[in-house]
Amino acid sequence: MVKALLEALVLLAKEGAHHPSGVMVSLNWLVDCLGTSRQTASRWLAELEGRGLIKREREARGQRIRLTQAGLQVLRSIYGDLRAVFEVRPRVFKLVGRVVSGLGEGSYYMGQRGYREQFKRVLGFEPYPGTLDVKLSGGSTGLRAELENLPGERIEGFTTAERTFGHVKCFSARLGRTRVAVVMPSRSSNVGIIELIAPKNLRRNLRLKDGDPVRVEVIT
Numbered sequence: 001m002v003k004a005l006l007e008a009l010v011l012l013a014k015e016g017a018h019h020p021s022g023v024m025v026s027l028n029w030l031v032d033c034l035g036t037s038r039q040t041a042s043r044w045l046a047e048l049e050g051r052g053l054i055k056r057e058r059e060a061r062g063q064r065i066r067l068t069q070a071g072l073q074v075l076r077s078i079y080g081d082l083r084a085v086f087e088v089r090p091r092v093f094k095l096v097g098r099v100v101s102g103l104g105e106g107s108y109y110m111g112q113r114g115y116r117e118q119f120k121r122v123l124g125f126e127p128y129p130g131t132l133d134v135k136l137s138g139g140s141t142g143l144r145a146e147l148e149n150l151p152g153e154r155i156e157g158f159t160t161a162e163r164t165f166g167h168v169k170c171f172s173a174r175l176g177r178t179r180v181a182v183v184m185p186s187r188s189s190n191v192g193i194i195e196l197i198a199p200k201n202l203r204r205n206l207r208l209k210d211g212d213p214v215r216v217e218v219i220t
Helices: 003-017 027-034 038-050 069-086 105-110 113-123 140-148 202-206
Strands: 023-025 054-059 062-067 092-100 132-136 153-155 168-175 178-185 193-197 213-219
Touching: 003 023, 003 027, 003 038, 003 054, 003 062, 003 069, 023 027, 027 038, 038 054, 062 069, 092 140, 092 193, 105 113, 113 153, 113 168, 132 140, 140 178, 168 193, 178 202, 178 213
Parallel strands: none
Antiparallel strands: 023 062, 054 062, 092 132, 092 213, 132 193, 153 168, 168 178, 168 213, 178 193
């Protein structure tokens, strides 16, 4: 890909175009950020769209831009290459926190066939229909933010007759001696909590209750 187009793609992602809702941008803003002319910036956007890397919707305040799956894959590929060169963080993230009760949404989402089949294929197990929520403490919140920037294993979103479900990122992990996975829904905004899934009911099998301290080792 032409260097200028890649710079524009990265810039849009940094502004939030990688989110499902996309980001509102004006051509003037793009011109200022990229240091080019309006004609050139407009041509770059058209080419990114023509290559299937972004989608544009024109609105009164400008245009809403979303990265497509193809656009995200380009950035993931580059990120993977750079990570192999510059990676210095440990391969295992050690997170600590306490068990908390969620809102009951985990059982609903984990009960969706579209998710369950993908988890079974990607993780090698079919998850119990529910999650164990852990409220992180200390530096673990910062480590979770780092996980947000790692690719993990992607579980694709899907649409049913009732609604659309967003994609999910997951990482293999261990809770003590128990194999689990950390799931990070694309639409979640709670950065202080991680959700764990496993083939069994973790609360019941490990005799956990709200407030119990836990330690999770996430393998990246």
